[in-house]
Amino acid sequence: MPAPVAPVQLTTPSPYATLHTRFVAATPASLHGRVRVNVHDALGVYPAQSQTAILNGEDSLVFSNVAPCDCTVEAALHGYKLVETNLSLAMYADRACVLTFTLAPAWTLRGILKDKTTGEPVSGANIELLMYSGMSASRTVRSDADGMFGYADLAEARVRLTIAHANYPSNFVQVMCMTPDADPLVLYLCKGATVFGHVLDERGAPVPAREVYSDTSRTSTDADGAFRLGNIIPQGTFTRVVADESWIKGYAELVLAPGDTRELTLVVRTHATPPVLKITATYTNGAPVPRLEMTIRQTRRQGGAITFTGGRIASRGSADGVYYEECGGAEGTYTVVASAERCASLCFKDVQMANNHTTELVAVFGPANAELCGVAERANGAPASGITLYARAVTLDAEFSTQCDVDGNFVFASILPDQCYTLSAHDAEITQPRVPVMPGTSVCVVLAPYSMITFDTAFSNTHEAISMISYELARTPVSTPTFHSNIGSDLKKSLTQAWAGESYLYLNCAGCKTRELHLTLQPDEDVDLGTIWFEKESATP
Numbered sequence: 001m002p003a004p005v006a007p008v009q010l011t012t013p014s015p016y017a018t019l020h021t022r023f024v025a026a027t028p029a030s031l032h033g034r035v036r037v038n039v040h041d042a043l044g045v046y047p048a049q050s051q052t053a054i055l056n057g058e059d060s061l062v063f064s065n066v067a068p069c070d071c072t073v074e075a076a077l078h079g080y081k082l083v084e085t086n087l088s089l090a091m092y093a094d095r096a097c098v099l100t101f102t103l104a105p106a107w108t109l110r111g112i113l114k115d116k117t118t119g120e121p122v123s124g125a126n127i128e129l130l131m132y133s134g135m136s137a138s139r140t141v142r143s144d145a146d147g148m149f150g151y152a153d154l155a156e157a158r159v160r161l162t163i164a165h166a167n168y169p170s171n172f173v174q175v176m177c178m179t180p181d182a183d184p185l186v187l188y189l190c191k192g193a194t195v196f197g198h199v200l201d202e203r204g205a206p207v208p209a210r211e212v213y214s215d216t217s218r219t220s221t222d223a224d225g226a227f228r229l230g231n232i233i234p235q236g237t238f239t240r241v242v243a244d245e246s247w248i249k250g251y252a253e254l255v256l257a258p259g260d261t262r263e264l265t266l267v268v269r270t271h272a273t274p275p276v277l278k279i280t281a282t283y284t285n286g287a288p289v290p291r292l293e294m295t296i297r298q299t300r301r302q303g304g305a306i307t308f309t310g311g312r313i314a315s316r317g318s319a320d321g322v323y324y325e326e327c328g329g330a331e332g333t334y335t336v337v338a339s340a341e342r343c344a345s346l347c348f349k350d351v352q353m354a355n356n357h358t359t360e361l362v363a364v365f366g367p368a369n370a371e372l373c374g375v376a377e378r379a380n381g382a383p384a385s386g387i388t389l390y391a392r393a394v395t396l397d398a399e400f401s402t403q404c405d406v407d408g409n410f411v412f413a414s415i416l417p418d419q420c421y422t423l424s425a426h427d428a429e430i431t432q433p434r435v436p437v438m439p440g441t442s443v444c445v446v447l448a449p450y451s452m453i454t455f456d457t458a459f460s461n462t463h464e465a466i467s468m469i470s471y472e473l474a475r476t477p478v479s480t481p482t483f484h485s486n487i488g489s490d491l492k493k494s495l496t497q498a499w500a501g502e503s504y505l506y507l508n509c510a511g512c513k514t515r516e517l518h519l520t521l522q523p524d525e526d527v528d529l530g531t532i533w534f535e536k537e538s539a540t541p
Helices: none
Strands: 017-025 032-040 049-056 060-066 070-077 083-088 096-103 107-115 126-131 139-142 148-154 158-165 168-176 185-189 193-200 211-213 218-220 226-232 239-242 251-254 261-267 276-283 291-302 305-317 322-326 332-339 346-353 358-365 371-377 388-393 399-403 409-413 421-425 430-432 442-447 451-459 468-474 485-488 492-497 501-508 515-521 527-534
Touching (some): 070 096, 107 126, 168 226, 226 239, 276 291, 276 332, 305 322, 346 358, 421 430, 451 515
Parallel strands (some): 017 096, 107 185, 193 261, 276 358, 371 442, 451 527
Antiparallel strands (some): 017 060, 070 083, 126 158, 193 226, 211 239, 239 251, 276 322, 291 332, 332 346, 388 399, 451 492, 468 485, 468 501, 501 515
């Protein structure tokens, strides 16, 4: 058995560094803008830092008490392109580091809005520009009589435009900025469809104040049950218009084209409907989240413990970042976990839901900020390559998985912060650590002894490789194997077995005779069976 791993001793952090930032422009000018320093210590000795300072006419700034770790420096100065660099301050503890930026003139953006059907310019549209870094505030201009619009002094090359016009659906587009002498960018707008009508109950009476929505537009009925949805963007094969998603008469699937107008009557049920969750999801820079993964679980407390009952898991897309989902259970207390690509998941606990009611949540997603990494070793000290590990949150119904590389290294990225996690392994037992661990730490995982069984498979009469087999591995002989697990798709197969001693391996593939192998497994000793040949069963006359 390996020697016990000594506990990690955290020492008092060494002195901090001082960072001098200087800015040099081709033409001397008064500099104005913001400079931001973000520091992250992968070892966890220093806490994460973020410092922002304003440059107001000077050509330099000094940041004090900066942790001597890896850091990112960003500068958004008026009239110049965004500058950014990554560096390590590890050698500057109790010392000063001088960082000089050479500034380049800012980008510009000029464009023309046109109607896609007629080709005529679109005037009076509001165009909001948003920087992806979030270092600069949004800017809004209005297209003129010729559809022209423009921006100057842009710090970044890639920006996001939101185009709003009374006669067109809102549009979101990512564009690259240009040099001042470049031709204007031409953007085409499509007119949306319009759906109007009434919402009635089962008796034919109008239903006032009922929400009616599509993927890109929503409204509520008036006192007469009438509604009008304008600027609907047609969605692929059909567009859903919904007043009651839980009943077939409460929604319609329409084939719409730009500019279409349709009349519609929807019928809703008046008895109790399940709770509905509305999530408005945005990034920290205000842009809507285009796709959201939602895990919605009903929770109950029993004897001080939390149990999860009912609920659902859903994945949805939305152009405006607004998501609706039925909770799939009765009214009560729910836990909601919302996930967006490349961002840290958000967890909402003790969310109260009621029948015939829509509960609203606001989810603001930032960069992934929780990570758990380390190395996995076998009991004999060899790396546990290829082993799948799981991290389950102690207080939430959330589990994450990852696979060890050839050196046993693993990373759980984008996991929930401020949670303790219990680690487990697929087809193997973890002997260390036996207590939950926190993100931001490096963990050494030690597995109980196991054997890795590898082999190739082929047909005996054609030498053709077999891509899919089923197996059963047992301690004692089995008269009728169940073949409960399918493995394969790669030509080289592998099984992980957590016990040692006498073992019986049964292999089967479609149309072939079952193979039986008697093995003697030793703790942490791998077995390569070479090529296992399968004989096809004779056809029944």
